Structures are given as structure tokens and as C-alpha cells.
Amino acid sequence: xxxxxxxxxxxxxxxxxxxxxxxxxxxxxxxxxxxxxxxxxxxxxxxxxxxxxxxxxxxxxxxxxxxxxxxxxxxxxxxxxxxxxxxxxxxxxxxxxxxxxxxxxxxxxxxxxxxxxxxxxxxxxxxxxxxxxxxxxxxxxxxxxxxxxxxxxxxxxxxxxxxxxxxxxxxxxxxxxxxxxxxxxxxxxxxxxxxxxxxxxxxxxxxxxxxxxxxxxxxxxxxxxxxxxxxxxxxxxxxxxxxxxxxxxxxxxxxxxxxxxxxxxxxxxxxxxxxxxxxxxxxxxxxxxxxxxxxxxxxxxxxxxxxxxxxxx
Amino acid sequence: xxxxxxxxxxxxxxxxxxxxxxxxxxxxxxxxxxxxxxxxxxxxxxxxxxxxxxxxxxxxxxxxxxxxxxxxxxxxxxxxxxxxxxxxxxxxxxxxxxxxxxxxxxxxxxxxxxxxxxxxxxxxxxxxxxxxxxxxxxxxxxxxxxxxxxxxxxxxxxxxxxxxxxxxxxxxxxxxxxxxxxxxxxxxxxxxxxxxxxxxxxxxxxxxxxxxxxxxxxxxxxxxxxxxxxxxxxxxxxxxxxxxxxxxxxxxxxxxxxxxxxxxxxxxxxxxxxxxxxxxxxxxxxxxxxxxxxxxxxxxxxxxx
Numbered sequence: 001x002x003x004x005x006x007x008x009x010x011x012x013x014x015x016x017x018x019x020x021x022x023x024x025x026x027x028x029x030x031x032x033x034x035x036x037x038x039x040x041x042x043x044x045x046x047x048x049x050x051x052x053x054x055x056x057x058x059x060x061x062x063x064x065x066x067x068x069x070x071x072x073x074x075x076x077x078x079x080x081x082x083x084x085x086x087x088x089x090x091x092x093x094x095x096x097x098x099x100x101x102x103x104x105x106x107x108x109x110x111x112x113x114x115x116x117x118x119x120x121x122x123x124x125x126x127x128x129x130x131x132x133x134x135x136x137x138x139x140x141x142x143x144x145x146x147x148x149x150x151x152x153x154x155x156x157x158x159x160x161x162x163x164x165x166x167x168x169x170x171x172x173x174x175x176x177x178x179x180x181x182x183x184x185x186x187x188x189x190x191x192x193x194x195x196x197x198x199x200x201x202x203x204x205x206x207x208x209x210x211x212x213x214x215x216x217x218x219x220x221x222x223x224x225x226x227x228x229x230x231x232x233x234x235x236x237x238x239x240x241x242x243x244x245x246x247x248x249x250x251x252x253x254x255x256x257x258x259x260x261x262x263x264x265x266x267x268x269x270x271x272x273x274x275x276x277x278x279x280x281x282x283x284x285x286x287x288x289x290x291x292x293x294x295x296x297x298x299x300x301x302x303x304x305x306x307x308x309x310x311x312x313x
Numbered sequence: 314x315x316x317x318x319x320x321x322x323x324x325x326x327x328x329x330x331x332x333x334x335x336x337x338x339x340x341x342x343x344x345x346x347x348x349x350x351x352x353x354x355x356x357x358x359x360x361x362x363x364x365x366x367x368x369x370x371x372x373x374x375x376x377x378x379x380x381x382x383x384x385x386x387x388x389x390x391x392x393x394x395x396x397x398x399x400x401x402x403x404x405x406x407x408x409x410x411x412x413x414x415x416x417x418x419x420x421x422x423x424x425x426x427x428x429x430x431x432x433x434x435x436x437x438x439x440x441x442x443x444x445x446x447x448x449x450x451x452x453x454x455x456x457x458x459x460x461x462x463x464x465x466x467x468x469x470x471x472x473x474x475x476x477x478x479x480x481x482x483x484x485x486x487x488x489x490x491x492x493x494x495x496x497x498x499x500x501x502x503x504x505x506x507x508x509x510x511x512x513x514x515x516x517x518x519x520x521x522x523x524x525x526x527x528x529x530x531x532x533x534x535x536x537x538x539x540x541x542x543x544x545x546x547x548x549x550x551x552x553x554x555x556x557x558x559x560x561x562x563x564x565x566x567x568x569x570x571x572x573x574x575x576x577x578x579x580x581x582x583x584x585x586x587x588x589x590x591x592x593x594x595x596x597x598x599x600x601x602x603x604x605x606x607x608x609x610x611x612x613x614x615x616x617x618x
Binding site for chain 1: 324328335336339340342343360362389449450452453454455457460461462464467469549552556559560563564574578579581586590593594
């Protein structure tokens with residue numbers, strides 16, 4: 001894991017800078033200026049696809065979060081006399097079979113989908129990082145046993161369990177966060193473990209050990225900050241995976257429950273009526289696919305930016 | 314090798330037992346009962362029904378009894394569909410799902426792997442960009458978006474393929490394309506990555522310097538190692554195709570097992586859920602076992618890890 005050694009140097013900043021003349025200091029600043037994160041940012045900026053994805057993704061976020069305040073309709077306000085109408089000047093995205101404005105429903109659906117994506121990713125991040133860092137740090141037989149457990153979990157039909165969990169314990173949104181988070185932490189744990197395995201032989205960890213720091217402190221303060229690069233990449237790629245799982249559950253009627261709507265719920269409603277009212281499927285599906293597209297490209301771009309080795313491909 | 318296979322096989326059986334136990338107690342812990350219905354049932358009759366299905370016994374005893382039955386290949390009666398056994402339902406619907414699943418997997422492999430190899434060999438040309446951006450688009454169009462879209466385009470706008478039912482070969486096309494294309498995209502990306510890693514090795518440069526033809530380098534030296542990521546993904550792909558079938562069978566009204574699983578879960582049909590979970594899990598565990606063996610066969614170093 002030599003590609004992480006660059007990060008390791010960052011954790012070692014305590015060493016005082018040698019004294020230099022003014023011009024040399026200016027040069028020093030220039031060199032120091034290209035830290036891992038600045039390097040990564042400049043590499044990311046060159047990747048037009050990733051930047052475009054970032055911009056579009058941020059626009060979608062604004063659209064979903066701010067949008068509902070600007071539209072003069074409520075997402076649950078029905079107009080049964082109106083029924084389903086196509087896109088028009090009053091209702092830009094048309095209305096659904098109950099006469100609800102699809103534009104505001106798409107915005108609020110996106111808000112729920114994005115929130116699920118974010119919260120469940122945080123859950124999976126917490127589990128995966130702690131588990132992976134512990135396994136990698138302790139090493140040996142403990143590591144082997146912990147990783148074998150992850151391998152076993154990888155082999156399980158998880159969607160089946162998530163479905164059963166949702167049926168067993170009611171369809172609450174919080175349960176869904178936990179259920180999805182508990183499923184998606186595995187790759188995170190693997191990545192963090194391999195990063196920590198490479199890092200723990202570095203001198204700064206040896207120094208921390210010889211200073212008598214506790215295992216907990218070394219893991220939390222010295223190792224985890226140094227694997228943040230790959231963790232961010234995986235987290236960016238976990239968000240779309242989580243959103244996919246949520247939409248899958250909602251599509252089957254097991255996720256977000258009406259009258260609340262996520263994109264998955266809207267896509268399900270849309271596909272039931274697509275022969276007559278195709279716009280009900282088109283708009284939510286478009287925004288959902290576009291969001292996944294952006295997040296995946298952004299994740300790929302970040303991987304190339306933060307892991308220069310793979311960027312050479 | 315024999316020792317490795319035996320070990321993994323035993324491990325697979327343990328995993329299956331674990332899955333069974335977790336599913337059983339999860340279902341048993343669910344509030345409500347499969348026999349509650351909207352009509353009020355007289356308590357004596359309810360007691361008889363419960364006795365018939367063995368629900369009058371404590372959970373732990375039921376666990377042992379049902380485990381014994383399943384080991385004998387008896388999945389029990391359906392708790393919701395009277396007079397039908399879970400084995401009947403499986404016997405009736407499994408062939409449908411098997412056909413749908415295997416055609417989808419074939420589409421995924423036959424489309425994804427060649428596309429990935431081509432993209433890796435012709436890196437940074439349009440033969441790389443076009444298939445890879447298509448693959449990226451495919452990954453962002455999950456089954457429940459792709460399915461309705463394909464149905465809309467080929468079933469309703471062009472009206473060339475049927476969008477619902479399961480009566481002849483033309484009914485297989487849209488459901489299996491929906492499932493297969495999504496995983497084809499994954500296989501393409503994984504194969505490209507694996508092949509590129511191989512093609513960037515130092516020994517490939519050496520081989521090129523010695524004048525080994527590019528054809529030999531790709532097919533004889535790199536293919537074996539380059540396929541490993543794709544092969545590793547076979548297990549998750551099968552699991553995904555199974556859960557994807559829940560969606561696809563709903564969209565295209567295919568009478569397969571996926572629909573039964575969703576129905577069983579929503580109706581709290583305990584025996585049906587358990588039976589199907591065991592079946593799905595066995596398939597996935599078996600696939601993972603085959604993948605493990607294939608991996609060691611392709612890369613003997615793995616055995617010693």
C-alpha cells in the first residue's frame with residue numbers, strides 16, 4: 001500500500017521547519033502548498049466529467065432542498081377534479097392521478113432520497129471504519145477472524161434480510177437507515193483495513209506506541225485520519241448504492257410510505273401508470289438516474305484524484 | 314485442493330445453518346401471526362389452525378422440527394395459501410425464475426466481458442469510451458428504471474415485444490434484458506479494470522520487448538488474471554439477479570419465485586419466506602463456493618493466504 005505513504009507524511013507534520021532565508025521560505029510554501037488534498041483538488045479540477053458531475057449534483061441538491069419553497073403547491077395537496085395532466089405552464093412536470101403537482105413531489109422525493117443516502121452512508125461509514133481499523137491494527141488471528149466474517153457476510157443474500165427486517169419491524173424510516181447502513185459497511189471495512197495494515201508499520205505509529213498511547217487513541221487519532229482519502233472515495237460511491245437500495249425497497253412498497261414519497265416511490269407510481277401518463281415515470285426516473293450518474297462519476301474522479309497510482313491508467 | 318474444497322463446503326453448510334436460524338427467529342419475532350385475518354376467527358378454530366401448523370409449540374421446539382423437515386426436503390405448508398405446500402410453489406415457479414435468471418446472467422457475461430476486454434485493449438480510443446460510458450449509464454439505470462423504460466419503448470412505442478406475462482420465447486426478452494444489461498455493465502467495468510492491471514504489469518512490457526505478438530499477450534498471458542475481478546463478482550451478481558427478479562417479475566408480471574417472496578413477506582407467510590430464503594441462500598452459497606474454487610484454479614497463490 002505504498003500509495004498511502006504520502007498521506008502518512010501528513011500525519012507527521014509536527015517536525016519543525018528548518019530556518020531559511022526569505023526567498024527559500026517562499027519556495028518552501030510553494031512546495032508545502034501542494035499537499036495531498038490540494039494535489040487531489042487540482043487533479044480533480046482537470047477531470048471535466050467529475051467537475052461537471054459535482055456541479056450538477058449540487059444543483060440537484062439545491063433543486064430538492066430549496067425548490068419546494070418556490071413552488072406554489074404542496075406535495076400532498078390533492079386536486080381530484082384535475083387528475084393526471086401533462087406538463088403545462090401551471091404544473092411544469094404535470095400532475096399525478098390524484099392531481100398532486102409532480103414538480104414539488106419530485107423535489108421533496110429527492111430530498112428524502114438524498115437524506116436516506118446521506119444518513120445511511122454515515123451509519124455504514126461509522127461501522128466500516130471502526131471495524132476495519134480495529135482489524136487492521138490488531139492484525140494476526142483477530143484480523144483473520146474479523147475479515148473472514150466480512151467475507152462470509154459478503155456472501156449473504158442481504159436484500160432478503162433487509163426486506164425481512166422492514167416487514168418484521170415496521171416500515172419506519174429510521175429502521176431503514178440502520179438496515180441499509182448495516183448492509184453497506186463491508187467494502188468500507190475492507191478498504192480501511194488494508195490502508196491501516198500498510199500504515200501501522202510506519203514510524204509515526206511506532207513513535208505513538210513508544211510514547212505509550214492507548215490503542216484507541218492510536219486508531220482514532222493517528223490511523224483513521226490517514227486513511228480518509230480512500231474512505232471519502234468509498235463514501236461517495238456508497239451514497240448512490242444506498243439510494244439504489246432505498247429506491248428498490250420503496251419500489252416494492254417496503255421503504256418510504258405514502259403520503260411521503262422518495263424517488264423510488266414516485267418511480268413505482270409512475271411505472272404503474274406509464275402507458276397513459278408516461279411523464280409520471282419520466283421525471284422522477286430522470287432525476288434519480290442523473291443523481292446516480294453524477295455521484296458515480298464524482299466517486300470515480302475522486303478515486304483518480306486521491307489515488308495517483310490508479311490515475312495513471 | 315480437495316482439502317480446500319471440503320473446508321469451504323463445510324463452511325458453506327455452516328453459513329446456511331446460520332442464515333436459516335437468523336431468518337427463523339427474525340420471522341418468529343415479527344409481531345402478529347400469519348393466521349390473523351380481517352374476519353374474526355373463533356378462538357377454538359384459531360387454536361386448531363395453530364395446532365395444525367405446529368404454532369402451539371414453543372418457538373425453540375418449532376425451530377428444531379422445521380429444521381428437521383427442511384433437511385428432509387419438506388418446506389412445510391404455505392400458511393396463507395391453503396392446501397398448497399411450499400414445495401409445490403417452488404416446483405411450479407422455480408423453473409420460470411431459473412430460466413429468467415440464467416438467460417440474464419448469460420447476457421451479462423457474454424456482453425459485459427468481451428466489452429471490458431475490448432475497452433482495456435483499445436484503451437483511450439472510442440472503442441473504450443463508447444462501451445464504458447454506456448456501462449456507466451447502465452449502472453445508473455437500475456432494474457426498476459430500466460424495466461419500465463424498456464417496456465415503454467419496445468412494448469408501447471414500437472410495440473414489438475409483449476410487456477407482461479410469460480407465455481412464449483418473446484416474453485423472455487424484456488425481463489431478461491432488464492436484468493442482464495444492468496450486470497453486463499458491472500462485468501464490463503470489472504473486466505476492463507482487471508485486464509488493465511494485467512496489461513500494465515512489467516512482465517507484459519518484457520514480453521512486448523521480446524516481440525511476443527499482442528494477441529498472445531492478451532489472450533494467453535493476461536486473460537486469466539484479468540478475469541479474476543469479474544469472476545469474484547459472480548456471487549454478488551447472482552444475489553443481485555435474485556433480488557432484481559423481485560422487481561422485474563413485478564414489472565413484467567412473470568410468475569416466478571421473486572413475486573412469491575415479496576408476497577410471502579408482505580403476507581407473513583412464514584413457511585414460504587423460510588423455504589425461499591433457504592433456496593436463494595443455497596444458490597448463492599453454492600455460487601460462492603464455485604467462485605472460490607475457480608479463483609484458486611486461476612491463481613494458485615491464493616490457496617496459501
